Amino acid sequence: MRRAVRNYLWIIAVVALLAAYIGYQKWQGPELGGYVVIEAPLVQRVVAAGRVTNEARLQVSSELAGLVLERRVAEGDKVSKGDILLILRAEELKAQLDAAQAAVVQLEQQQRPQALAELERAQTVLAQATRERERREALLAAELTTTELVEQARQAEIQAETASVTAQLQVQAVSPTGTEAQRLQAQVQNLQAQLAKATIRAPAAGTLLTRNFETGDVVQPGTVLFTMALESAVEVRTPLDERNLPQLALGQPAQIIADAYPNQPFAATLSFISPAIDAQRGTVEVRLQITEPPQFLRQDMTVSVTIETARREQALVVPNEVIFTDSDGQQVVWRVNNDSVTQQPVELGLRGLTMSEIKSGLNSGDQVLAEAPDDVRNGQRIRFKSQPILSSSD
The missing domain is CATH 2.40.50.100 (RNA polymerase II/Efflux pump adaptor protein, barrel-sandwich hybrid domain)
Structure with missing residues (x-):
């Protein structure tokens, strides 16, 4: 009889534990896969099919x-x-370039020496303020001065230290690798590039x-x-969806792969963007100039074209599959926080083939769902299962 009671109690205990486990699992919510937001290089590309042509003419603009x-x-x-x-005629550009180059000279010959001199002066004042504070503290210990005078010395030391830090920052800004020097050099280079176009x-x-x-x-x-x-100019012509127009610019690098020779890619440059749109197809024709045509190229050969339209050396990125569009047309992701999900609006930057840049709405280390079931809702508890991001450079 006692054995039967014990067995019965064991069954009740097992059932209770099983019910508690099922209830706990249900309380935790479903297990859903996703990714951790990371910072990585990102390349934006446009991919299309094209054909090789021996174009006899070129328009110069x-x-x-x-x-x-x-x-x-x-x-x-x-x-x-x-x-x-x-x-x-480019007098205005020349004047701007002269002014930018003069600013570089002024930074090197005047601002940088002045900043170094100011830093030296600030460090001297700080050293004097420190000695004065130490002197007054010694006098206060000997009851030969007042607390107010000691506090004045401490405030003077703090002010001198602040001035010294400010002077150090100014020296860093005008140093050869500082922000101000880099800004002026970039301005000079940009104006030189613009002037060269004249x-x-x-x-x-x-x-x-x-x-x-x-x-x-x-x-x-x-x-x-x-x-x-x-x-004997050899080029590739390809129709691109007109939605890619904002991303395209002359001179962008491209990689071309002939269908017949998939293991021998070669380089090209975007040399022409048609001013007209094919209204029936919604496409714009572009041409890519091949710098060194390989020997195997033939007229009308089918090729795959990959145009690099933009690049970020470091960007906050997520896989494209995590980005959805809500009923208002807003780009959103399902963000996981404290084991629950909420729909998070995001602002997108570059759109790669597999990854996209997040300009706002997420931070590095945030968790986002790879896919959201149709019945998922804001605030729902889930169990997040991290998945590796297979490609970040796209």
Whole structure:
């Protein structure tokens, strides 16, 4: 009889434990996989299919608006790559560059020595204030001065220390690797690059066929200035979805892979963006110039094109699969916090093929769900299961 009672009690205990475990699991919520937000390099790319063509002509345009100051060539002239075709007036850019270069010289010859001198003076004042504070504290210990005078000495030391720190920060800012020096150097480099665009050069070797301007004309960015016949130029043409237009810019690097030779990729550069949209397909044609065409290329060969449109050396990134669009059109993720989930609006930056940049809404180390079941709701408890992010550079 006692054995039967004990067995019965054991069964009740097991059932109770099982019920408690099931209740605890239910209270914890379902186990859902997700990722931890990380900082990593990110590359934004546009991928499409294209065909190889031996394009015989090329249109030359300006990236700047300006007055044609000098024309160096005429129709029928043969030119080599890099030859000067025309020069635009760029006095304003030159003035800005001169001012930026003068600011660099001023920083090196005046601001930097002044900052060093100010730091030396501030450190001297701090040393004097420290000695005075120590002297008054010794007098106070000997009851030869007042507490008020000691406190004044301490405040003077604090002020001197603050001035010394400020002087150190100023020295760092104007140092060769400081923020101010880097800002001025970047400004100089940017203006030099802009000024270089005022000199229009031949993008390739060939013969000039047409000229669409006269000396003294004002040209606008994108206006065709010359049409030239190229010497066996090989390029790739590909239609891209017009939604990619904001990401595209001339000169962007690309990698091309021929379907027939998948293990032999080669480089190209985005050289042309059509000014017209194919209304029926919603696409824009782009052309990529191949710097060194491989021997296996053939006319109309099918290729895969990957254009690098932007890059971040370090960005806050999440896999694309965690990003959803709510009923208001807002980009959101399901963020896990204290074992419960909430829908978190986010602002996106670069969009890679597998990863996207988070500009606001999340921090490094946050947890987000990879997928959200249809019945998930704000505040619901879950058990988060972290999954590795397989690719961060995209």
